[in-house]
Amino acid sequence: MTVSSREERILGIIETARSKRPRFKDERITMVHGAGGKATQTLIEGLLAPAFGLEELADAAIVGDGIALTTDSFVVKPLRFPGGSIGELAVNGTVNDLAVAGARPLALSLALILEEGLDSAVLRAEVEAMAEAAAAAGVRIASGDTKVVERGHADGMYVCTTGVGLRDPRAELSPGAVRPGDRVIVSGSIGEHGTAIMLARGDLGLDADIESDTRSLWPAVDAMLGPDVRCIRDATRGGVASVLNEIARAAGVAIVVREGDVPVDPAVAGAAELLGIDPMYVANEGKMVAFVAADAVDETLAALHAVDGCERAAEIGEVKTEPTGMVLVETAFGGRRVMDQLVGDPLPRIC
């Protein structure tokens, strides 16, 4: 056997091992299980999905007659950061899970877990932020619950929201619909939310003018839905890279990304460079990744460019057949590499 055929055989063994359903064997929960990467996937696919008999995992489930249902919890630290706050995130995050499932958001329920000693002014500001974000997104906050825990048992406040939406008749979205030849679109410049949070914590001693991109994605989804849109995901924890890996695995395809075409704000690129983090793995709260048929790219981009917050939407890559389940990057330098699932947690508690 030549060196390259031996290497290829070993790569084959590794891919077979990786494509098996992960088993959850960790002795304890660590922060990594919350990072949206490989460990989160193992927790969900190895423990939660089998326990509840879930097969296809998506941001929102369609239950009954076109009703979309989703839920999300928010533990971001600090509560306020440039461009947003936990209240605004709690509304937009859940609205976006509905939107990328092709559902028009209708109503949210809200659960607040408050820490003893929380300043009422802080709470009031967050409640106002939620009301404003809900009004902007066109959803009603229709029911809720409040709990208080002893000092030290929650960092100020945690918020959980559950959302209900109505599936848009134009939406035929699923990872299974993604096929070779499709193109990959991002709805704008990436990595802003995670970078803004990281800088807002102040322990890095970096200062830059970067704001969270938190916003409702429904207007963008509404503008682009059609038969040639195969699948949409919002690129939250784990960033664009995690979405691409999830879809490559679920659809049994390869995805090739052209690094030079990915829109990244220079300040985000600079901060990421200093911290040794790839913006492709940094969280967004108002950006989505869409897979569309090749001949629908121009039309989709034109539709997105007319929507607030999507001015920098761009095609960043293409779906291929092989190597199955993998995401590859063509670097601006002219080489190629793998862009894998996130391992480890560069940044805990960003949403």
Next chain:
Amino acid sequence: MKFVDEFRDGTLGQKVAAQILGVVEPGRHYKVMEVCGGHTHSIYRYGVDDLLPENVELVHGPGCPVCVIPMGRVDDGIAIAREPGVIFTCFGDMLRVPGSNGTLLDAKAQGADVRMVYSPLDALRIAKAEPDRQVVFFAIGFETTAPSTALTLMRARAEGVENFSCMCNHVTIVPPLRALLESPDLRLDGFIGPGHVSTVVGARPFEFIPADYGRPVVIAGFEPLDILHAIHMILAQLAEGRCEVENQYTRVVPYDGNTRALAAMAEVFALRPHFEWRGLGFISQSALRLSDAYAALDAERRFSVPGVRVADPKACQCGEVLKGVIKPWECKVFGTACTPEHAIGTCMVSPEGACAAYYNYGRFARDRVVA
């Protein structure tokens, strides 16, 4: 990004690649070792390999600071981290290095106060903010990071911060290189010298490589164009029959190093008679401890540590990988039992480790990308 994008320019990359083609002999196979893990990371991260002719092979070297930490030292660190009242600080990738009974991250999940810092000064800041706690900094790295540890310790002493101490694992680059060059199974044509280490020590300490072992060395920066340029300089030396130390990274590396950084190191550190390197065994005079003047800030004296030598796991071939004897994928456990999420060996943990770089970035058959 200014001053960065210029060194990632694909068009310039193609030009240098063409120049490389001009200096290689077609029938000859070249093996060039990049000493530093930072280079290994960049090579995979930017796909530098793809711009090289097939007969130029890059071999990954021992210069990954996390990779060379033996399990016993991790165990010692965890023992300190578990002491009541201790805040244990270290760089992020060190958190995931396995000791004989788990990682620092596992210790954290079990209740130890382990915190990631970006700089030793952050650890000192924590010590000043929490005067009732003992704050320990787990220092790792070659001469690149040793000066910042030294300056932090100088400041801690000057400011009388008594609750701060350092567990020193700093190592030096020349002894392992010499050990490598002495090894009989080595067949290398030249070295890409470590850029960041050289900003401190300069290029001069590497003169023994051409002088005693007849191999060219080119100190290189970490951008893909730097690396490609350095490879060209090495191959050009070989083509012209030259053999010397050259400095590609002139924008940062002074030939004689940084005398102030070296002076700080000389004040704060002393050479250990010997130190165990993961996979490479004991290498004499290859690591630093705190000097007697700084003994009061030495965590190994302040706390009792097991100090037990732990043999590397049998299946793990990190040593062979660190010496460039085998490729990462040739290790028996690569990618199956040993992955970045559940690493057996250190080379799979640090982003600078050859195994992690290959697993994360290089793990695909290049001819299998199909439309």
